[in-house]
Amino acid sequence: MKRFVLFLLLALAVVSLAAQGQDLRLIPYPCYMQAEEGMYAPEGGVATVFTNLRGTDRGELLDYIAASSLPLRAVRRQEGAHVRLLLDNLDPSFTHPEAYRVEITPQGADCYACDVRGLFYAFQTLLWLDGQRVPAGTGRHSLPLVKIYDAPRLEWRGWHMDVSRHYFDKEFLKKQLRMMARYKMNRFHWHLVDDAGWRLEVKRYPELTDSTAFRPWRLWEDWGRAGGRFCSARSKGAYGGYFTQRDVREIVEYARRLHITVVPEIDVPGHSRAVLAAYPSLGCTGKAYENSELCLGAEKTFEFVTGVLSEIIDLFPDEYIHIGGDEADRSHWARCPRCQDLMRREGLQGVEELQSWFTRRVEDWLTSRGRKLIGWDEIMEGGLSSRATVMAWRGEKWGVQAAREGHDVVMTPWQCYLDNAQDDLTTEPRGVGGYVPLRLTYDFDPVPAGLSEAEAAHILGLQGNVWTERIATPQHAEYMIYPRICAIAENGWTLPERKSWERFYTFALDEVDHLHQAGYNAFNLAAEKGDREEAQGPVEHLAVGHSPVYTHPASAKYPGRHGEATLTDGERGSYNYQQGQWLGFEDEDCEVTIDLDSVVTVHEVSADFMQRADQWIWLPAGVVVSASQDGTQWTVLSNEPWEPDFDDPMIRFQRFGWQGTTEARFVRLSAKASGRRGGWLFTDEIIVR
């Protein structure tokens, strides 16, 4: 009897899962989904499609449908059509232009929305659902019986691509935009220019592309090491490229048809090495290759920026124009007579206010032309017009501050930085250095807890950023984008109470297969190893709970989650050294003494150290382990020399220490600083067994 009840419960669970539509795969997950057994399959494999859209919208949607994988033939009569895409302005639930409703019956599919964007997303949903209830590989088209009501949680669901550090051509961009549409993403933030290359044709300033769109080195790091100079397109071995205005119009139009808005970024006044290489007089010193900051005291800088923006405005119809504003080394302005002069004239207190003055001027200029300024969160420093939108990248707290100050905000903190590795840091292709697995991106909520309703309304959305310092090929870029961009899409679209990691993860596994079949080099999620093995659970050993004594204190920049006790808290470090399990020692030896309270038998004293050349973190120049019974008489148990390899670019974790048998109350592990000035030692735990 009991067994029968259990069987019944299981059967009911399966039925209700199907009824709720949880068996139907869809990223991002919809607001409401009610599925039934059965499906609609077109007779003879081809169905008819009708839409009451008119004019360009109608033509474009039907073109998109004709080029899609669904076998649909457009008809002019609504009656009898199998798939109907209907503008329905009367239904009050469709006030959002991206919202849609889909109802699939044994006779076909009806889709409703109040705007062509909603109908486009309804059709994306049909593409997702097609074939999900027929055996894989049969190639048969069918739609499961289901009712879906859907609308986005947030307005801005974006993908950011840096084409400056490495050049990515328009075919690459179009290919990714097609996939963004599948995920119902609607913003493409195009990072067009930066220190490493100017990639946009500007008719007023031809030198920009004539002299700084190419360089004699392909890889960004090699180029930087060799002095970071540009060359002409005709030079032997020249690497690079740029987008003509015709290319730009083509991409903007391509994106528009996918209902994706392109947000161009011209990054000023920092990140302008390329500008100064082409027009040195725009810098404080008047010389190329000295710094990356435009001179804000020179009127012709403003003329230059607005000159470029005039052409940008012609090319990009969307209201948002991104002006960068990040990471400017403001010290140049403090030394420049022109900048100082301007600060006196305008009564500006410090170089932060100087940048803020410049941003306000550009903002006024854009506003008078009907556009909106958006910039990286540094633009808040020194004051910012409340009309400006802030892109929070240095951390969630900047987004919170901006929202509280009344700015609209797009969230893009480190969990959204797709240049971080998504798996084993020691074997993955080199990224910016952090570890951001799919789960971390998925768990990020773009609307921070603690905001009032009015403040939260300022959070426009989020985006996934691809910076390309170490991403040189389309294959590598796709590997970093997919499947994490699916998590970005779901975070922007799906209500938090409708999100589920377990469901999303299963869907993402299938989506990776889909991406591979479609010719995208997605990360193989099924083979994911996860975080550092040591970090996956606490470790028990003799020193846990015993306070370590440090000869030199750890750096205040990396004090550890448990302060001085961090090295004996039983918590091993993850791949991310900023998360509090690691202690950092800057230019110092890491020498730690532990009192075990009584004499015990000891078999091991060891610690793992990290090497990360890009962060100036090195393995130690040798480790000495010693022990004592009374704290006065010390015996050296091991003295292990090591020569750090400063040219090794790989991220490494290496264990140093001693194994054997001794009786001791005190143990000491002494790791010698690498010897490179400004270098770091990082360790996560002193293990005593």
Ligand SMILES: [Zn+2]
């Ligand atoms: Zn200056």
